[in-house]
Amino acid sequence: MSELKRGYLFGIVAYCLWGFFPLYIRMLRPAGAVEILAHRVVWSVAFVALVLTVVRRWPFLREVARRPGKLAGISLASALIAINWGMYIFGVNTERVVETALGYFIGPLVMVLLGVVVLRERLNAAQWTAVGIGTAAVAVLTIDYGRLPYIALTLAGSFGAYSLVKKRLALPAAEGLFVESAVLGMPALAYLAWLTVHGDSTFGHGGGHTALLVLAGAATATPLLLFAGAANRIPMTGIGILQYIAPILQLGCGVLIFHEPMPPARLAGFALVWLALIVFTVDGLRTSRRRAAERDREPVLAA
Template identity: 55%
Template sequence: MGVLLLSLRRTASLRAVLRSRRKTTLLVVAAVTITLNWGTYIYGVNSDRVVETSLGYFINPLVTVLLGVLVLGERLRRLQWVALVIGFVAVTVLTVDYGRPPVIALVLAFSFGTYGLAKKSADVGAIESLTFETAVIAPFALVFLVWLGRSGEGHFLGEGVGHVALLVGSGVVTAIPLLCFGGAATRVSMTTLGLLQYLTPTLQFALGVTLLGEHMPAGRWVGFALVWLALAIFTAEALRHHRRELGRAAEATAL
């Protein structure tokens, strides 16, 4: 990220961010929450809970919209409130099915929702923001890697060149969508941002059920179906509202 920042000559923008206590505080919050999010996601995947991680990212749009309402004062229309209520019912159904709250899913949803809120509130360029977040977390990550190596739990260099290449490549694959997300978070409303975020969990869910063969009892299917219903209502309502706004804009232009 530092190389990218230098090559694009964005160092002045980063220095401006560092002079703002509000922006740096929000970006520290963003760095901590995205670290919590990815750490939880990695734990969930390695614990054979890919379906539950997908649930977290299905719930996340609802959490993002809720944060937009509670923190930013964004207003929801009637059908959007209906979708939120259905989403909370779905979490209740899944809690009963699991026999416990879906902790991994909830941590993923709320941590990424908070991350998006912090990024939007900071209103910093995607490259500057991600560079700052990486710089905040990097020392802690380095200490953790050293601790793993000394305790005999490290695997970075012990599994061959292909293993190292995959781990390094995963960093690049992670950085690109975060850059795109950072750019979008400052340009669109929290409601719109929430609606766009259920594409990834669809792929995760399909992967968990098909390729990885995770068990899906009837109660879990009901819970997921309710989440999908909530998202479908959100999407349909948002599209209808967008078309209505375009029509009004066209009428105003014609007048």
């Protein structure tokens, strides 16, 4: 198998795992959202520590520890991913899987806006059109829900900001996840200890439930590591297309498995989001092809 095909395989598996993740979260009941988040953090640290031991990548962490600026950036990334994880778990466990799917559908549009606001990037006409359609979609969904779709917006905003911070940090996948989880590890352990002291912990109440909580670390880290393998092997346009697998599957879980409502107005809002994404994706593919053609036309200088 070629490296390109292996990359696409890694990416498809990663996004499918993320797409079906609501099913796993539901199996963690009766644990609450914060308890699930704490276990997810603690067992992610343990699982990735095992991975780093196997691949012998611990020396990298000493380099990070000597750079206070990078540690500050990692702390910010940790806070953002904790918000993202916590809101996602809350959405799934409060019967709003469809809204969590919406968050990941509008994520690329939020990333574009963050690029304009934070990085001072300029948008072309197609990108502005996509953002405008996406804004109209949020307005329609706000009317349908009777409130702002805050779960979706928080998921999109927190992951978009997290992605920007991660891009600037440029950390390898396993090492980055370990350090981010480790920053959250002590507060997570303290919360779990508090739950245990007050008799509110669900950990240990049944072997199956306890095993699922422990496996939350592997369930969190595995798709991230697969995604890193995909990102290193396939072009960004490929990643851009594959990223829609997860919210499509999440939407399917919400509507077909959990039987969440999809009234006509909500469907219209989603249709506008999909239209915006089509405009955005088509423009991205055209831009990528144009740049590739320009590179092909560049003269090759003799050595």
